[in-house]
Structures are given as structure tokens and as C-alpha cells.
Amino acid sequence: MTSAPNHEQKVVAAAQWLADQKEPPAMVVPMIRERFSLSALEACDACALAQKYRTIRRAFG
Secondary structure (H helix, E strand, C coil), X not given: CCCHHXXXXXXXXXXXXXXXXXXXXXXXXXXXXXXXXXXXHHHHHHHHHHHHHHHHHHHHC
């Protein structure tokens, strides 16, 4: 079992990477699961967080 801070760091790192992509990959969940060693739930959390990052960037530059 992973510790909570490590879990959060991996999810945030995946979200930041995903938010920085010009075009999100076609099969994003499997890709970030493999790239960042995430569970399916963590990958979905990262996708949701990445969308929040994109929205904030558009709103506040």
C-alpha cells in the first residue's frame, strides 16, 4: 500500500503532465496509469484534476 503523500504526489504529477499536453492522448487513462504507476481510480482523479488546472489557466492566464 502506498502512503497518502506519495499517492497524492503521483496523482498531481500526472495531472500536471496531462494539463501541459496540447492535445490529450486518445487513451489517456491507460497511458497515465502506465507512465505514472497509478491505479484506475488515481488515473481518473488525475484526469479530473488536469481539467481543473486547464480551466484555471484559461481563467487566470
